[in-house]
Amino acid sequence: MQRPRSRRLHRKPQALEWINADSDRSALLVEAIRTLEAGYGGEFSGFVDFAPAEYRFNGEQSGGYVILSARNTGSVRAHVQLIPGDWKDFELKVSADISDLVLLISENHLTNFDFENAKSQEEFGEAVEAAVNDTSSERKERLKNANPEPKKEWRKVAVYVRNPDVVAEVLHRAKGDCEKCGERAPFVKRSDGKPYLEVHHKIQLSDGGDDTVENAVALCPNCHRKEHFG
Structure with missing residues (x-):
């Protein structure tokens, strides 16, 4: 232990x-x-x-x-x-x-x-990990019936409950390469040995963007920061 x-x-x-x-x-x-x-x-x-x-x-x-x-x-x-x-x-x-x-x-x-927010982030991470371990066909089947409009839950603030299948499918599509600069992921995660990329919504959920594979892209940390602050 x-x-x-x-x-x-x-x-x-x-x-x-x-x-x-x-x-x-x-x-x-x-x-x-x-x-x-x-x-x-x-x-x-x-x-x-x-x-x-x-x-x-x-x-x-x-x-x-x-x-x-x-x-x-x-x-x-x-x-x-x-x-x-x-x-x-x-x-x-x-x-x-x-x-x-x-x-x-x-x-x-x-x-x-905010224990609730920390819990929700942890639960989402676990959901993404579970989705990654499914096959692409299984995720795509669920995505066919998924509501593209993200559900909101009110805690201390409104947070968007993202679809873990979207994250998993975008990471699968990228195959470890940043979809902006084309470079390989900068490192592999210690937890599972998979390439580390971050999934970014092209049109932010807070701006009315859909939580879909088409509206998302896998980015290296540098490109992700550039999308937000560049």
């Missing part, structure tokens, strides 16, 4: 020893830390040298919010400060319980980090 990227763990030998001793037992703690870590940048966020391991999140503006305390059973106790003097306790037993914790944090505005 990959250890959490959390600050100061190497300075907390008891916590580090507990995490390394049993990866199954510490898995839920690590997953919860990774989920919340992006939303908290406070100076005092990090591990506390208790055994079992404990991690405290400290918001940049409003102080301490969340304390995650590991159990030897593998569960995690979440102690959440909603407002000064008002705390709520969660017992995390499975991964799904982390979603309830994130919902509590978001609903009470405990951090200005």
